[in-house]
Amino acid sequence: MGGSAVTPIFTALLYLGLCQRQCNQIQAGTLPKPFIWADPGTIITMGRPVTIWCQGSLQAESYHLYKEQVSQLLGMWVAWNFRDKARFSIKSMSPNSAGQFQCIYNSSSGWSERSDYLQLVVTGMYSKPSFSAHPSPIVASGGNVSLLCNSKDTMDTFHLLKEGGAGPPQHRESRFSAGRHQAVFPVDSVNISHGGIYRCYGSFRFSSHVWSHPSDHVDLKVTGTFEKPSLSAHPGPSVTLGENVTLQCRSESWCDTFHLFKEGFIAPPQHLHWQNNTGPFQVNFTMSLVNSVHAGTYRCYSSHSTSPYLLSQPSDPLELIVSEAANTTSLSKHKPDFKSASNSQDYTVENLIRMGMTGLVLVVLVVLLYQS
Template sequence: MGGSTRTPTLTALLCLGLCWGLWDEAQMGTLPKPSIWADPSHIVTKGSRVTIWCQVSLQADGYYLYKEKVSESLETLETSWDSSNKAGFSIKSMSSHNVGRYRCAYQSGESRSQLSDDLTLVMTGQHEAPSLSANPGPVVALGGNVSLSCSSLWPRGSFHLLKEPGANVPQHLEWTFHRERGQGFLQVGPMNTSHAGTYRCYVSPESYPYLWSQPSDPLHLQVTGIYEKPSLSTQPGASVSWGENVTLQCCSELWFDTFHLSKEGSLTPPQVLRLQDTAKPHQVNFTLSPVTSDFEGTYRCYSSHSNNPYLLSQPSDPLDLLVSGSNSQDYTVENLIRLGISALILMVLGVLLFQARHRQSRPQYAAGTSTRKREDGQ
């Protein structure tokens, strides 16, 4: 915000019950409406600073900021004049009192402008974060479909889905209910390159629509089928003995600097390696060590460019990795565990049995002694 402070020309008006009446009166102006936006965003983290900007295409003598149904005066806002025909109203520390709908207007000479469009200021970090997942998974073929699910403990409210970066207007998910949990679904598809990216979701309770939760963990949605497929091979072979090492080699005829290895049915994210050498062949080695039965399955690899990691190639042909001797090894480990548990149980039972017998013998000995004393007394 450049320029000097000119508080008298920048007015933040308090709108209570007469708010809509004030807005309607301002709309009677003949000058074109200004534009309004928030910097850095209209979605503000609790405690952060945000500036509401009002800009016009001509010279203005004064600016006005209106807020719908506020509970306290807006005079606490910092106001500043900018030489490029815009004025800023700054909130030092975002709180629940600052959320809501804003509009601005300006004055030039004796004429008042129309009101700007609405700016909805929301605050995040007020509630516990929901969870975000993709079904059947976050890696989707070009032209395919995926369902994004946002889940929260709040039984009623609204879900807000944001794509990062550049999604200024949140998408709202359709509400569904699952017992006591709220869950929203959004069907995305047919998939194209614009759908790829990082997503987060928020939830806001029904009675406080402008107070959003903390963001969910990021969901990275990747689109495959953009480039030609790489090849996937294994060294020393596709059948590996339990406990040995195996290398999966992903190779591409075209130059790519990033390669991804995924296992079908696995919930863990794909392994990612960056290419270290630009010379041919363009390939990376994924090492699995030591091999156990958990590594057995079907693998595929993809290639991509690091400057756009969400757009992947077609998948390689599947590679089936077999782990020989895995069953016997697994059974041996399981049997050792069972034997150990059985031995521990027997030891505990032995100790308990010994203690029980010891307790029973002590009263009998005392009774015998007492009897002998009475006999001796006689």
């Protein structure tokens, strides 16, 4: 794209009749078609600005931008700048700004062919859908995972987008199940290119360029890139309720990030960065005031901060056992039996009374015999 940036002069043809008359006169020519793109991208949040660029030829005299819907021209803008490209600015993105665009240019030789279509989407119109990875956002290389997007709203289409991804968004029609509208995006034979941040959006068929707020993100991590670290518990894997325990993840090869994952736990794994630049490659995950929720099977992974979504092979599993503070059954065996002791004391008093009465009777008998 040669030449310095020059602010173009825009002429807006706002009346549909005028646009249609001129559009009908413009026939696709033999000049090469221009290239069309949007900056910062084609998926724009409501209210944010966006610029549509059309690049043609240095001999271009004018550029025309068309927005189409149901094969009908709705508007046309003309930018005069006598350069190899033209800029068309949208200051505040709205549902009316979204849609399908093409551009052409003309010169003394005639008109160019139309550019490819540019799909411009606005987001933030509806409430965000829910988004999750099944069975887990941590996937072994070569394995399979399903990304589930769902909403209680009656959205009939869902869109899957990978941040920074080179490919276009994926689209799936929704299905109603368990009281929600949902779509499943399967990812088969996972490889390192699948690692990254994913979000999903919902929309309605009658306005396919108007999407919901983005879902919460899912970080898809691919394992098996590096050798497995080791995982150990200190002071041990058996912990008493209310105590503290530390799970130490250690690697023999260089790495600067460690991830702790609990099997069957939906929440994303914990991660810590290696801080000691001279010591061993290890970090400590400390759990305070352990309760029954902490019990389970853990694994850890290592990674490099330059490739945060590529993890090592998993460590060997470590089962954390949480037991109660004391065994009430064994305590009851050693508890003094106050009732039994009381009964024994009562029996002793009775025996003493009986012996006393017997002795008194014997004394009376002796006295009577002596007097006689």
